Amino acid sequence: MTHQWLANYINAQEGGFRYADNVTRSASDTFGDREGNCLSLVLLTAAIAQQLGVRVEYQEIDIPPVWDQQGGLYLVNGHINLKLLPQEKGHILNVSAGAIQIDFLPERAMQGYDKHRVSRSMVTSMFYNNLAAEALVKREYDKAYGLLKLSLQQDNQFLPAINTLAVLYRYKGLPDEAEALYKLALAINPEDMNALYNYAIILGEQDRLDEWAGVHKVMELARIRNPYYYYGMAQQAYFDREYQLALRWYRRAIEKADYRHEFYFGLSRTYWATGDERRAEVNMRKALSLTNDSNSKRRYQSKLHAMKSH
CATH class of the missing domain: 1.25.40.10 (Tetratricopeptide repeat domain)
Structure with missing residues (x-):
């Protein structure tokens, strides 16, 4: 079965591709470098699967947030994997070979965490948002803005991209635009900790202490988890x-x-x-x-x- 061949080919444990969590790469760059973070490796696997006619399902894994710090910014890294589905031939589905889950962090024991399917458009949003965050760390603000526009064109309610755009606006001295985006994010999810955290920064900078105190009650619990x-x-x-x-x-x-x-x-x-x-x-x-x-x-x-x- 083609999906079994692809699983064997892409298997990071056999040395074909190396997991490296520092940079998000395109599928072609990941293939050339033979390494990438989980999103890069998922994109590479999906690209090869598309060429081979193998269907995929993307899954976001609810692991505890992995914190990183770069360029004065706190980054929260999630995790994503995918399933390779057995091929359909005409009206016949081969049920003897089941779907194969491809994951590049086996030590994180997938049995312990919930997972949910996400769309290809959301995965594309993740990709552009990752690249935008990396550009923001390097202070490449125009590049970050263009990438965030691409991310939100895929999914205009993708909260990480809304948050990243708000941070970019704040860095560019546009606090009103940043605040509007934080309010939008909190309207979508009132408990989004990234939006709360960044919104509290703006309120503190503007001495809006009553509003800051209300947000800070929620934020204190998030801070001690960081x-x-x-x-x-x-x-x-x-x-x-x-x-x-x-x-x-x-x-x-x-x-x-x-x-x-x-x-x-x-x-x-x-x-x-x-x-x-x-x-x-x-x-x-x-x-x-x-x-x-x-x-x-x-x-x-x-x-x-x-x-x-x-």
């Missing part, structure tokens, strides 16, 4: 040389997001400052194992070498 809240507190404590306090905050950040290499790096250097060289080395090795960034790898390897030479 691992970078604890990371920021840890960083401040470290630079204030309050090392025991910094250790507690770094550990809290890791409890929320044990996949972030910079949290372990912070923990390592704090242990080093307290004289606990063994734990410092253990956590530096953990930071090194978690990063795919070449600059961070060199930095952590250099730190490890210095620790061993000490």
Whole structure:
């Protein structure tokens, strides 16, 4: 069956394609680079499936949000996979071969999370919004705007793109337009935490404290779920040389997001400052194992070498 062949060909576990969560690529770029994030790999699989006449179903997975920080922006990464469906020949459907789920994060045990089907247009919106967010981090504002227009043309109620556009308006000094978009997002989903978080920023900047307080009641719970809240507190404590306090905050950040290499790096250097060289080395090795960034790898390897030479 063709869908079985494609599943074997695309299988990231066999070394054909490598999962890399840092950049969103087009299907052709993913094919050429042999790597991509989950959305890039899904798009590549779907593109090949289309050429082979294999039908697909896209699925969004309700995993806990994966937080990242780039260029002063907090980014929340979701997860998507797809199913390859057995072929229909004429009026005959082969029922001996079932649908095959393709997922590039097997360690996230799909049995544990709800999933729901999404349309191709929504996946296309996700793609353009991802590219827009990456452009926004690089301060390529015109490029980000064009990509967001493409995203919202696919689905004009796609909340992540509405939020990204509002952030872009705020960066460009257009607070009224940004506020209108946050209100639109909250009209679609009154509990959208991204819209609430960003709306609270605008209200605070304008000293609209009564409105800010109302939003902040909801926002406080969301803030304490953000691992970078604890990371920021840890960083401040470290630079204030309050090392025991910094250790507690770094550990809290890791409890929320044990996949972030910079949290372990912070923990390592704090242990080093307290004289606990063994734990410092253990956590530096953990930071090194978690990063795919070449600059961070060199930095952590250099730190490890210095620790061993000490």
